[in-house]
Amino acid sequence: MTLPARPLLRRCVALLATGALTVLLTAFAGPEAQGAVPAPPAGWTTVFSDDFNGPAGSPVNSSNWMYNTGPGSNFGTGEIETMTNSTSNVHLDGNGNLNITALGSGNNWTSGRIQTPSAVAGAPAGGKLEVTASIQQPNPGSGLGYWPAFWMLGQGQWPENGEIDIMEDVNARSQVAGTIHCGVYPGGPCNEGNGIGSGLRDCGGCQTGFHTYTMILDRTNTSNESITFYLDGAAYFTVTEGQVGASTWQQAFDHNLTILFDLAMGGGFPNGVCGCTTPTGATTSGGTMTVQYVAAYTTTGGGTNPPPGGGAITGYQGLCLDDRSASTANGNPIQVYTCNGTAAQQWTFVQAGTTLHVLGKCLDIAGGGTANGTKVQLYDCNNTGAQVWIPQSNGALYNPQSNKCLDDTDFSTTPGTQVQIWDCAGSANQVWHLP
Template sequence: MTDQQKPTGRLRGRRALLAGAGVAVLAAASFAALPEASASLPATPSGWTQVFADDFNGTSGTGVNTGNWLYDLGHGYPGGAGNWGTGEIENMTNSTANVYLDGSGNLAIKPIRDGSGNWTSGRIETQRTDLAAPAGGKLRIEARLQQPNVNTGNGAGYWPAFWALGAAARGTGASGWPGIGEIDIMEDINGRSSEFATLHCGTSPGGPCNETTGIGSGERACGGCQTGFHTYAVEQDRSTSPEQIRWYLDGNNFFTVNANQVDATTWNNATHHGFFIILNVAIGGGFPDAFGGGPNGSTVSGQPMLVDYVAAYTSGSGGGGGGGGGTGGKAIKGPGGLCLDVRSSGTANGTPVQIYTCNGTGAQQWTYVEAGTTLHALGKCLDIPNGSTANGAKLQLWDCNNTAAQVFIHRADNTYYNPQANKCLDDPSGSVTPGTQVQIWDCNGSGAQKFSLPA
C-alpha cells in the first residue's frame, strides 16, 4: 500500500512525556495468559450498549478498515511538534509491512528497522471522535491485545500504547493539549512486562495534573503481557459523585482517578466530551529514555503489538450512540442575542436552521448532548448537508444518525466545533439578522461564532 496524504484538520499538538522519577514498581503479580485471539467480539456486557467495535477479521496482509480508522503518517501532525512531541524516532506509515491484519483475527502494528538503522512503525486512530460518557452514565473503552514479544534485554526503545484523546484534539493544535484530555489505557516501555495508566489534563508544564507526567498509576506489573493476550479497559463514570475514571487489567480495577483530585473546570474540560481511540507502537522517546533508553544495538526489529479487538460501550443516561444526557429543551443564544431556530418550526428533513428573535417556541428548544448527534430540536438534529466540510455550508435539521456531520462540540470559548470539517457554527458575515441561515466556517473566535449552551 502506498503512503497517503495525512488527513487535514488533525491534532497538531503533542503527546505527554510520561517520564517521572520514583515510579513505583508493584510486587510481581502473575496473570494467566489468555487464549490466543478469539474468533469474534465478546458479548456486550449486561446493562451496556456497544457504540463502536472492530474485531480485525480479514485477509492476511491487508490494511485496516478505513471506515473505522485513519492512519497517522510521518513524524508528527502537520504544523505540530516533530517526533509526535515525545522524542520518538520512528516514521509512521500506512504500509502493510507496518500495519496489517494477520488473518487470524488480529491487527498487527510492527516496528521495523532497516539496514541503515532507521525505524518505521504504525499509528492509527478511530474516525469517530464522539465516544463519550453520557451525563449521568458511563463510557467503557476496551481492547484485548498482546504487547510486543520483547523483554528488557531486547526491547529497549519499544513503546506500545492504547489510548484516547479528547475530540477537540482534531483541530485545536498544540494549544489544546493537555486541557482537552488524554486517557492512556495501556502503555509499556522497553519490554518491562508492565503497564502504565495515566490521565493528562490541565496545563503544561505543571498545573493541576502535574504535566507532563500526568496523574498516573506508576508502573504496574503485567506478567505474561508480552507472550499472551490480556484485556485492558478504562471506564469513565459520570454516575458517581465524585465522577471517576477507572482502569482495568483482565477485569481487575488497579487504578482510579476521582474528579475531586482536580478543580471542576479542569475535570470538565478533560472529560465531558467525545474521545477518539489511538493504537500505536513508538520507538524511542522521553518515556523509554526515563527507564534506560533505546533503541540500541540489542533492540530486535519486527515484534508487533497484536490487537484482537477494540470496543466501546456506554450505559446509563442518554444510551447508545456515544452521547446522551445533557440539558434539554432550552434556548441557544447566538450573535446579537438572537436564538438558534428551526425555520417555521418545520420538521421535514432539510429544514433550514437559522438565527431568529427569541420567542420560546418549540423551534428554539434545543437539547445538547456531549457527543454523537449533538444538538436536537423537534425530534431531529442539527446537520451539515451531505457531510460537507466547505466554508459556507448551510445547516439544516435532519434525522439523527450519529454521523460526524451531526457532531458539534461546545468549547470553552462558546463556539460549537465540528471535528470532521474542522469548522465552527457561524452567522454568515456576522449578519445579526433574524432569519439568516447558519453555516459552518473556519473557527476564528469572532462574535459571529459565539453560541451559548441551552439555557
C-alpha cells in the same frame, strides 16, 4: 487535520503497591482465549467494536480506522519512527488479530498508528463508559525503545480536550501504566506534560500472551466523577474529578473521545526509564503489538447535562439559536432570532462527537478559525474540531480547538445577529440553554 501529539509521560517509574481491588467485569475477568468481541455486560450497550477479522495481510477496516502517518517527531514525544499506512507495519493476520509492527535499525524505523475517524465513545451524563482491548505486547528480544500504546483522545485542543492512556509500556519490560491528561500545558492540575498516572507496574506474561486492558469512566457520582484502570479485571489505579477540579474535568472527559493504537520507537518515556537513548544498536526489529479486539460499552445515563432529543437552544434575553432562513447551504450564518418553533431552531446534541445538529448539518466555526470574532455557521458534519461543542456547568458551549465559547455578538438582542466565538468569560451572552 493535524492531530494533537501524545505527550511525554513521567520519567520516574512509580510501581504501585500490590493489593489493588479486584473486580469482576462480566466479560473481562481474565485473558481471552478467543478474539471475538465479548458481549456487553448486563445493563451495558456496545457503542463501538472491532474484532479485526479479515484476510491475512489486509489493511484495517477503513470505516473504523484511519492512519496517522508521518515522522514520529511530529507527535511531540521525541519518538523517532516514521508512521506509515503500509501493510508491512499495520495489517490483519487472518486469524482475527491486528498486528502493528516496528521495523528498522539505528535511527531508521517505520511503524504504525491508527485512530477512529471520529469520537466514537463517551460516558453519558450520569452513566458509565468502559473501553477495553485484548492485547499481546511486543516481545522483540532486545526491546529498548519499544513504546506500545492503547489510548483515547478528545477532539480539539490538547490537553484541555482530554487524553486517557489505557495501556502503555516501554522497553519491553512487561509492565503497564494508566494515565490521564487534562488542563493546561505546561503544569496545571494534571501536571502536564506528565499527566496523572499509575507509573509503570508489573504486567506478568503481557509480552507472551493476551491480556485485557480496560478503562471505566464513571459519571454516576455527579459531584466526583472518576476514571479507573484495570488489568485483567483487577483495578489498579483511579483518578477522580476532585483531584483536578470540576471545570477542568468537564472540558477533558464529559464528551466523546477517539480510540487509538500505536507502536512508537524511542522518545522521552523509554529514554527516561532506561536512562539511555533508544532505540540502541542492539534493539531487535520486527516487534509486534497484537490486538484481538477492542470494544466500548456504555450504561444508560441518569444525568441531565446534556439531555437527549431536539428542540430550541435559548440564549441571551431569550432569543433562540437559528439557522438563517432555514437554509442548508454550507456556510449559512447561524444567528440569534425570535423563538418561533420552526425546523431552523430544532437542535439536537449528539454525544458521539459532541456536535450540535440542525436540518441535518452541524454548528461549525467558519474556516476552523480560533480568533475572537470568528463567525459561526452551518456546515456538513465532518468530525473536525471546529464542530465540537462541550456544554459547561455555567451554561457555556466550549470549543476546545479554539479555546473559545459560543457568543452572542455584543450582547445583541436584535434578531438576525450572527453568533461568533469569543474568549470564555462566563457572561450572560455566553449562556445557552439546551433543549
